[in-house]
Each structure stands twice: as C-alpha cells, then as structure tokens.
Amino acid sequence: MEISTNDNSLRVAALRPVLLSAVYPPGEELSWVGGVIRSWDAALVEVVLDDGTTGLGEAGAGIMAPAAVPGIVESLRPYLLGHHFGDPREIGDHLRDRTAFWSRGGIASGTLGAVETACLDAVAKRRGVPAHEVLGGRRGTHIEAYASGGLGSSFAQVTAWALDQVAAGLRTVKFRAMRDPDTTIALIRHVVPRLPPGIRFVLDAVQGCASEPWTIEDAIRVGKVCAEYGARWFEEPCRAENPAGYAAVRAALDVAVSGVESHGSVEDFRVLLEAGGVDIAQPDVTFVGGPVAFGRVADLAAKLGAACVPHVWGSGVTLMANLHISAAHSHVDLFEYCTLPNPLREALLDCELRLEDGRLAIPDTPGLGVRLTPEIEQRFPYVPGGGHVIGAPEGT
Structure with missing residues (x-):
C-alpha cells in the first residue's frame, strides 16, 4: 500500500x-x-x-x-x-x-x-x-543552549569545567551543589568570580532527589547567595514532592527558582506551578510521558506565567527528542546541553550536532536524527550494577 x-x-x-x-x-x-x-x-x-x-x-x-x-x-x-x-x-x-x-x-x-x-x-x-515537522514545524533555525555538567568533587574541578564551557562558546554554565549548604556557598564564592565578564551561572541544588534534603532555611540561605552573585536561576532547592517548600523558597528569594526534572506527569507540574513553586518549569520528554505531555507542561507554564526550559540528561535519543519538541514549541527558548563525556550521546546520533555561538542548530535529518545498529548494541552491551548510583560506597 x-x-x-x-x-x-x-x-x-x-x-x-x-x-x-x-x-x-x-x-x-x-x-x-x-x-x-x-x-x-x-x-x-x-x-x-x-x-x-x-x-x-x-x-x-x-x-x-x-x-x-x-x-x-x-x-x-x-x-x-x-x-x-x-x-x-x-x-x-x-x-x-x-x-x-x-x-x-x-x-x-x-x-x-x-x-x-x-x-x-x-x-x-x-x-x-x-x-x-510532525510536531508542527520548527520556530527557528537555532536555540540558545546552556552548558550543564559541573559534577566535580572539588572547587578546582568545577571551575575548570566551567571555563572549558566558556571557551567552547557557551554563555551560561550550570554546576552542581556540594553536599552541604555551607560548602555550596563557598563553591559559589570560588567559581563565579573566576568566570569571564558576561557569563551567567546556574546553581543546581540537586535536592529534587536528595535522600536527606536541605531544610527550607538552608535552601533559602544558599539561594540568597545565588541572588547576590546574579544567578540566572536556582534549581531544585527542595525534594520533588514538596511544592509548598518550593513556594516558600521562591517567595523568599530575588532569584528565579526552577524544577522539577524528574516529574513524571503533567499533573505533577500543575500542582507545582499552581502552588507558585517555580519561575521555570523543567520537563523532560523522557520522564514526563512523551512529546505531547511535554507540550502540555509548556502550555501550562505559559498560561501561569512561568518559563519552560527542558531537562536533558541522557543518550543521543534523549537529547534529540527534547531538541525537536523544544524547536517546535513556542514557549521554549533555552535548551540544556550536557557536556559531560557520554559515548552513548555521540554513538546514537545520525546527524551532525552543531553548536554555533552558544546556540544549537535545529537538525533537518529525517526523524529524530538517531539510529541504533547491531554494531552499537555489540559495542555497548548492558552491564548491570553501574549507571548513576547515588551515594554508593566507593568500592561498588
């Protein structure tokens, strides 16, 4: 047929x-x-x-x-x-x-x-x-990207990573908090003054999935230092299931608050946004339930006066799925670009990913621009027990 x-x-x-x-x-x-x-x-x-x-x-x-x-x-x-x-x-x-x-x-x-x-x-x-094109067509040829990574366990590692991103042409860098609020505050005071003029930063507090999240008071204390240093936003200061905590942190700060990347439904975001919990909603196509659900979150954010910036943290499939829906939606103007070494990002791409003056070019390759071959499956066989295991002992 x-x-x-x-x-x-x-x-x-x-x-x-x-x-x-x-x-x-x-x-x-x-x-x-x-x-x-x-x-x-x-x-x-x-x-x-x-x-x-x-x-x-x-x-x-x-x-x-x-x-x-x-x-x-x-x-x-x-x-x-x-x-x-x-x-x-x-x-x-x-x-x-x-x-x-x-x-x-x-x-x-x-x-x-x-x-x-x-x-x-x-x-x-x-x-x-x-x-x-199936989603309605792209709104432009490029989208602004910000550098995401900053996993270093020392101030020097985080600073070196951030400066590498600036050298690559990215104008906003996001790094992760340290385990406790006081060390995190010291990290901000160390890294941010070393950034070149005009470079923005984001602090990801990583409390959305923390096993022992900071108190609201400590989150506010860190957020005030973010505001002092001109952060573009302060990310996930509370556990994902605490919209009231998000609202309390946001009300106390003069810096935008964002979340929650791990939310798995439009309803989760509705509760968070209607509680006044965030200035920036961060859905991920691969968590929230697919392209249609992502679009509904972006629509909801627009209706309630919040921005929408996708979370992007996975293989080339995650990257391209989020890039295509972001390109097609009128309320998404900024894209998370993870720059950590990940062979599954590059191996699965079936198109050239071009970063030009801090902006990602929107691809025109058929489909998502990804491919899976028998050779890729043989090269990257699944090995149980690895991955992102938070808090695992050093020997495991």
Whole structure:
C-alpha cells in the first residue's frame, strides 16, 4: 500500500526494550559529591511499524534503573500491537488511558513516553521529514543552549569545567551543589568570580532527589547567595514532592527558582506551578510521558506565567527528542546541553550536532536524527550494577 508523504497514521508491528551501557575505563569515571558514575546507561525502546520503519525513544530514568524498563515494555504490548493510530501523538494518551491503574508517573510514564517518541521518530523517518515537522514545524533555525555538567568533587574541578564551557562558546554554565549548604556557598564564592565578564551561572541544588534534603532555611540561605552573585536561576532547592517548600523558597528569594526534572506527569507540574513553586518549569520528554505531555507542561507554564526550559540528561535519543519538541514549541527558548563525556550521546546520533555561538542548530535529518545498529548494541552491551548510583560506597 502506498502511503502519502503527509500521512502520519501508523500501526506498530513490534517493539522491544534495548538496554545499553557505556562503561568508563578505570580512572575515567565521573566523580561528584553524589558518588562515582562508573557507566552511562540507557534504556531505549525500539518500535517497528508494519511497513518496516523503525523508531527510537528513551526512558530517562534508565540512567539509574534500566532493568525496570523491559518489564514495563512487555506490559504495554497488549495496548499497542495491532492497534491503528492516525498520528504518533495519539500514542501517549492511548496508553495512559489503558494503564492508568499502574502507570501514573515515574519510570512507567517515562517508558510510555519512550514508545510515543519512538513512534514519532518512525513516522517522521517514513515521511522523510524531521520530527519537529510532525510536531508542527520548527520556530527557528537555532536555540540558545546552556552548558550543564559541573559534577566535580572539588572547587578546582568545577571551575575548570566551567571555563572549558566558556571557551567552547557557551554563555551560561550550570554546576552542581556540594553536599552541604555551607560548602555550596563557598563553591559559589570560588567559581563565579573566576568566570569571564558576561557569563551567567546556574546553581543546581540537586535536592529534587536528595535522600536527606536541605531544610527550607538552608535552601533559602544558599539561594540568597545565588541572588547576590546574579544567578540566572536556582534549581531544585527542595525534594520533588514538596511544592509548598518550593513556594516558600521562591517567595523568599530575588532569584528565579526552577524544577522539577524528574516529574513524571503533567499533573505533577500543575500542582507545582499552581502552588507558585517555580519561575521555570523543567520537563523532560523522557520522564514526563512523551512529546505531547511535554507540550502540555509548556502550555501550562505559559498560561501561569512561568518559563519552560527542558531537562536533558541522557543518550543521543534523549537529547534529540527534547531538541525537536523544544524547536517546535513556542514557549521554549533555552535548551540544556550536557557536556559531560557520554559515548552513548555521540554513538546514537545520525546527524551532525552543531553548536554555533552558544546556540544549537535545529537538525533537518529525517526523524529524530538517531539510529541504533547491531554494531552499537555489540559495542555497548548492558552491564548491570553501574549507571548513576547515588551515594554508593566507593568500592561498588
């Protein structure tokens, strides 16, 4: 059957989870105050349409819990295989409506969104157009990017990383807090004066998933130092499930507050935004439930007077999925660009990622601009026990 080049309809013939690990050589692990990252893991979902076209998506929480994804994919099969859809953007709601008993948020929502993303990738590739075209078209040729990383366990490491990003042409750098508020304040006072004039900074307090989060008083104390030094924003000063805490921190500060990257549903963001918890919402396509859910969060943020800046922290699939939806949405003007060494970012890209004067060029490669080959699967076999294990003892 001949398919129109403007036809977004699809039927999924097969899907499978794909777990990958890029294991760092001894001595090249990523060290930070949260522990040691010995491998960068990814939990991908591959779909095959009935015409043989393939597409990829990623469950973002797979950087920490990849082994959870295959079982969720298996549980989604009855609701996907054999069904006809008029557009890949129907997939997420179709699955949410049929799995509401168990998929409301968390890694289940991320996996569901990975299926929607994979279907978007496949349909766009079949049509020979970039994914953003299926989402309504890009609003411009470039989007401002900020450097994200700053995992060093010493002030010198964080400073060196930040200066490297400036040398690469990025105008805003985001680094992570140290374990306690006082050391974090000292870190700000050390790093920021060493940045060249005109360079902005962001502090990620990393309290959204902290096992022992700071008190509200301590978060405010750190936030005031961020404001003193002119931070672009202060990120995740409270645990993700504490919207009242976010509201209290935001009300006390003269610096923008952002969150929550790990939220797994539009409703999570609704509660946070309606509580007055953030100036900047930070959804991630691979956590929040796919491109449609991401767009709803951005729409909600616009309605309630908040900005929307995506969280982007994963393989090349996560990067490109977030880049395409950001390019297509009218309320997204800034993009997180993780610059930490991650072989799964570059290996999975099927297009050139161009950073020009601190701005990422929006790709026009068909689909997301990613690809998975047998060679990639052989090169990066999944190795259990690694990934982002927060607080693991040094010997593990």
